[in-house]
Amino acid sequence: MSDLKPALELRHVARSFSEGERRLDIFLDASIDVHAGEIVALVGQSGSGKSSLLHIAGLLEAPTTGEVYVAGQNCTKLDDNARTRIRRIGIGFVYQFHHLLPEFSALENVMMPQLIAGTGKAAAEIRAKDLLVRFGLGARLDHRPAQLSGGEQQRVAISRALANRPQLLLADEPTGNLDPKTADFVHGEFLRVVTEEGVGALVATHNIELARRMTRLVRLEDGRLLPE
């Protein structure tokens, strides 16, 4: 039955910051389900809270109120160790800037999260190679990040995020740092491989054209998540 649980459920999530006497409410009542195999675009004006929402979904920050479920597990009240374990195995992250380890090759960068999670070296290498080949990087396995183009670096970063077969993939402007043509190409590769993997994905983007190519689109507006 657990396979049928959404990869992510946010239930009436609110987040506010206190600054002295003032309270800033970022969201008031944000709810969403992201199912396996869905790639959901998260759009909204700058400052609407997309990154904050991804931090909450990624268990990096706790909501002020509301509940967060990852693959059916209520993560709202877990301690730091339990949250770290779920983040390490169950959630993949892609950021606008790749954050690859500069002294390691593409292959080693994609093996790393698997080794940290306890996967054996041989199995980690097979999985890393498979992902990089599927991203068209079969001839770049031994290149370090500085020897790769921006689009190639981002494809390595996406491979790394998928390496542990997470149920949930969270991406914050994953092609935001690329020129429009490269962004378009990398986005297409992202959609193809993420769909093949069957992972549930939530992708924040400013690019409405790229957003419309995903499974569906939700807009963060006035503290709520609205379908389009």
Ligand SMILES: Nc1ncnc2c1ncn2[C@@H]1O[C@H](COP(=O)(O)OP(=O)(O)OP(=O)(O)O)[C@@H](O)[C@H]1O
């Ligand atoms: N630690 C914090 N303390 C106070 N305010 C914060 C904090 N973190 C974020 N905010 C505020 O929360 C709001 C939402 O920020 P967030 O970065 O989530 O927006 P965003 O939609 O991702 O924006 P952008 O598209 O420009 O990246 C902003 O007004 C920001 O100033």
